[in-house]
Amino acid sequence: MKAILLFAHGARNPEWAGPILAIRDAMRARRVAARVECAFLEFIEPLLAEAIDRLVAEGCNEIVVVPIFMASTGHTQRELPLLLDAARVRHAQLQLRVAAPIGEAASVIDAIAQYALEA
Amino acid sequence: MKAILLFAHGARNPEWAGPILAIRDAMRARRVAARVECAFLEFIEPLLAEAIDRLVAEGCNEIVVVPIFMASTGHTQRELPLLLDAARVRHAQLQLRVAAPIGEAASVIDAIAQYALEA
Secondary structure, three states: OEEEEEEEOOOOOHHHHHHHHHHHHHHHHOOOOOEEEEEEOOOOOOEHHHHHHHHHHOOOOEEEEEEOOOOOOHHHHHHHHHHHHHHHHHOOOOEEEEOOOHHHOHHHHHHHHHHHHHO | OEEEEEEEOOOOOHHHHHHHHHHHHHHHHOOOOOEEEEEEOOOOOOEHHHHHHHHHHOOOOEEEEEEOOOOOOHHHHHHHHHHHHHHHHHOOOOEEEEOOOHHHOHHHHHHHHHHHHHO
């Protein structure tokens, strides 16, 4: 079973997660075959390791992590690879890969540009 | 003259600004009447105050600030209003307003959801 894991920063205010949960819900509403879950770097649960472990325990053998970050930063370039390496040690059979952050997707850039023009 | 100011966090690595500049360029490519510029909270120039002052000096009398943040956080809920209040003191005639952050726009949520599904 495949899972898509939306990986976002997190913040002390739990309401920060609202847009991330909205993305998850928009994906689930499209009735995709893959599981869709959220995970956070800090402050909001589940953290990434916990989310991965849970998905594997529930039978996922392939996880694609999608960074909900505008750009590649220390969080996606340094912290995320370390977290994923640790997960690969815990789950040797798991196919685990990372997509480009959302700010590198032309379709996302276009949608934000259109929103800003109409704002 | 109206201006749209894309307001993003900024990071120590100047490459972080790439997606923000890409949004600006996508907007300019649509040949809108408004000026489109970027400004940052920290690390990357121009900072917000400098960007506003420059637009006013160049003849803008209306500025819409679009927060390129997924969610309302301390940055958009506490720091941004203070920066805008200070700008209103410096420029009493300026029409200055703030749009909702991009993570509250359904069209942006949908575009991110679609990207994540295809990732």
